[in-house]
Each structure stands twice: as C-alpha cells, then as structure tokens.
Amino acid sequence: MRAFNVAFDTFDAAPNPASLAERLADLAVDALIDEADLSPKPALVDRRSSGAHTDLHLGLMHASALSLWPAFKQMADAAMAIGEINPLLRLTIGRLGREGEAAMMRTTNGVNTHRGAIWALGLLVTAAALDRRDLFPEGVSRRAGQLALIEDRHQPSNHSHGQAVAQKYGAKGAREQAQAGFPAVTQTGLPQLIRSRAAGHGEQNARLDALLAIMTTLSDTCVLYRAGEEGLHAMQHGAQRVLDAGGSATLSGRRALNQLDQQLLSLNASPGGAADLLAACLFIDRLEPALGDETRYI
Numbered sequence: 001m002r003a004f005n006v007a008f009d010t011f012d013a014a015p016n017p018a019s020l021a022e023r024l025a026d027l028a029v030d031a032l033i034d035e036a037d038l039s040p041k042p043a044l045v046d047r048r049s050s051g052a053h054t055d056l057h058l059g060l061m062h063a064s065a066l067s068l069w070p071a072f073k074q075m076a077d078a079a080m081a082i083g084e085i086n087p088l089l090r091l092t093i094g095r096l097g098r099e100g101e102a103a104m105m106r107t108t109n110g111v112n113t114h115r116g117a118i119w120a121l122g123l124l125v126t127a128a129a130l131d132r133r134d135l136f137p138e139g140v141s142r143r144a145g146q147l148a149l150i151e152d153r154h155q156p157s158n159h160s161h162g163q164a165v166a167q168k169y170g171a172k173g174a175r176e177q178a179q180a181g182f183p184a185v186t187q188t189g190l191p192q193l194i195r196s197r198a199a200g201h202g203e204q205n206a207r208l209d210a211l212l213a214i215m216t217t218l219s220d221t222c223v224l225y226r227a228g229e230e231g232l233h234a235m236q237h238g239a240q241r242v243l244d245a246g247g248s249a250t251l252s253g254r255r256a257l258n259q260l261d262q263q264l265l266s267l268n269a270s271p272g273g274a275a276d277l278l279a280a281c282l283f284i285d286r287l288e289p290a291l292g293d294e295t296r297y298i
C-alpha cells in the first residue's frame with residue numbers, strides 16, 4: 001500500500017515550475033531559432049538555403065542554438081547570485097560566454113555559427129536576470145551596456161575578423177554595439193518591428209523589416225570582412241531600398257528584397273551581425289510579456 005501511495009504521490013505532484021534562469025535561456029534559444037527560420041533573409045541561412053555560406057545550414061544553426069541553452073541559464077543564475085553589475089559578474093559571464101563558444105564549436109565541428117549572438121544574448125540574458133522587475137527594453141539594454149563596458153581581463157588576445165576590420169576600416173563592431181546599449185536593436189530594429197506589426201504586415205514580414213532596419217545602419221564586421229566597404233554600402237543601401245519600397249509585405253518591397261539577396265550573394269557578403277541583432281531584438285521584445293509577472297516564477 002505504501003509503495004502504491006509513493007507512486008501515486010509522485011504521479012500526482014505538480015511539475016516543478018521552470019526557474020527564471022531556465023525561462024530566460026528558453027527565450028534566448030527560441031529567439032535564435034526564430035531568427036534562423038525567418039525566410040527569405042538576404043544572403044543568410046534560412047529555410048530556403050545557406051545564403052552566402054558554404055559551411056552552414058539550417059540544421060546546424062538549430063543545433064548550435066540548442067547547445068547554448070546551458071550557457072545562457074548559467075549566465076542568468078550567475079546574475080541572480082552576484083546581484084549587481086560589477087567586475088566579478090563581468091568576469092563570470094566572460095568565462096561562461098567562452099564555455100558557450102566551446103560548446104557551440106563542439107556541436108558544429110568548428111564552424112562559427114553564433115559567436116556574435118552568444119555575446120549579445122549573453123549580455124541581455126544576464127541584464128534581464130539582474131532585475132526581474134524591469135524587463136523593459138530600455139532598462140535591460142542599458143544594464144547590458146554597462147556590463148559590456150567593464151573590462152574582462154581574461155579576454156584572449158586572439159586575432160578576430162572583427163579586430164581585423166576595426167584596424168582596416170575603423171569599424172565599430174559587436175563590442176561597441178553592446179557598450180552603447182544595443183542602439184541598433186532598441187532604436188532601429190524594435191521600433192520597426194512594432195511599426196510593421198501595427199501596419200498589419202504580418203509577423204514574418206515585420207521580423208524581416210526589423211532585420212532590414214538593422215541592416216540600414218549597422219557596421220556589420222562580418223560583411224566588412226568578406227566584402228569590404230562595397231559590401232557594407234550594398235547592404236545598408238539595399239536594405240533601405242526595401243523599406244522605402246514599402247517593406248517585405250509589399251510586392252515592390254519583395255522585388256527589392258530579392259535584388260538585395262542577389263547582390264549580397266554576388267559579393268559573398270553575409271550580414272551575420274545583423275542576424276544576431278535581430279535575435280537580440282526578438283528576445284527583448286518577448287521579455288516583458290513572457291516574464292513580466294515575477295510572481296509566476298520561483
């Protein structure tokens with residue numbers, strides 16, 4: 001009888017609610033998967049093709065996104081344990097970010113799928129976990145920026161593509177974007193997402209428009225490295241042309257989007273940095289609606 005009761009109690013027990021850190025990691029991974037699935041993105045991996053990439057495909061982007069869940073959860077846990085923006089938290093998420101990169105590389109057999117996304121979403125997950133009463137875009141991006149401004153003395157001095165184009169073109173890359181509190185997300189991508197939704201353009205078109213809006217001004221070091229200033233100019237002006245033509249929901253906008261896709265492919269220019277920032281935009285957009293009522297979580 002006792003054994004029956006134990007089994008019954010176990011069966012009847014309510015499932016443990018997900019912790020805030022787990023929910024934040026879920027939202028970050030969801031944002032990465034939704035970014036990868038969004039189609040048709042210019043010269044990026046999507047449901048149609050691998051864009052300008054020979055070593056990436058949609059399945060790899062999904063596997064990479066899923067491999068990052070533990071790193072995002074640990075960053076959120078660290079933020080709640082440390083509780084304030086300080087060098088210890090910066091050092092801790094720097095280590096967790098590098099461990100996340102290592103997990104990504106193991107999953108993809110050494111292909112860089114999401115380095116920029118780990119950086120952006122890692123900072124934003126941490127910033128969200130630091131103050132669950134303020135999950136609004138402005139507060140979360142400001143806290144992420146403050147964290148990114150703290151030096152990480154364990155930062156490896158590996159020569160990156162971003163550093164190479166910073167030297168060659170003076171481009172402001174992923175680090176500066178974060179330190180400024182992600183203006184490409186909060187001042188450009190998110191307002192466009194909201195405008196296109198309000199205009200009734202449909203969710204997928206609104207997300208494409210948000211990506212295009214980010215592309216109009218971003219110094220995407222991925223594009224600069226592959227295609228120089230000509231590539232960056234083509235990305236920024238081509239994206240603006242799509243929006244000026246009415247955006248992704250219109251026939252003329254779709255024609256301009258197709259032209260942009262062809263032009264970036266011919267230049268081998270992939271806007272990977274803009275794609276990462278679209279994922280950051282989707283994450284920030286969902287935070288308050290998904291987690292705003294803190295009493296739902298332990």
Ligand SMILES: CC(C)(COP(=O)(O)OP(=O)(O)OC[C@H]1O[C@@H](n2cnc3c(N)ncnc32)[C@H](O[C@H]2O[C@H](COP(=O)(O)OP(=O)(O)OP(=O)(O)O)[C@@H](O)[C@H]2O)[C@@H]1O)[C@@H](O)C(=O)NCCC(=O)NCCS
Binds near residue numbers: 120174226
């Ligand atoms: C601060 C770091 C982001 C390092 O920055 P850095 O510029 O030195 O390094 P990169 O290796 O170049 O990575 C930057 C990635 O960020 C994305 N990005 C580019 N421009 C911007 C921008 N203006 N704003 C925001 N984000 C941007 C972009 O990521 C995407 O592209 C990746 C593919 O790039 P690449 O490897 O160059 O690709 P290919 O051309 O395809 O190469 P081949 O293989 O074909 O040769 C892809 O991953 C996208 O995500 C840039 O690549 C940061 O990483 C860092 O310091 N980390 C240390 C850990 C840490 O402190 N973490 C704390 C928080 S988690």
Ligand SMILES: Nc1ncnc2[nH]cnc12
Binds near residue numbers: 036
């Ligand atoms: N969809 C995508 N295609 C290529 N590079 C990316 N980096 C992040 N998302 C990407």
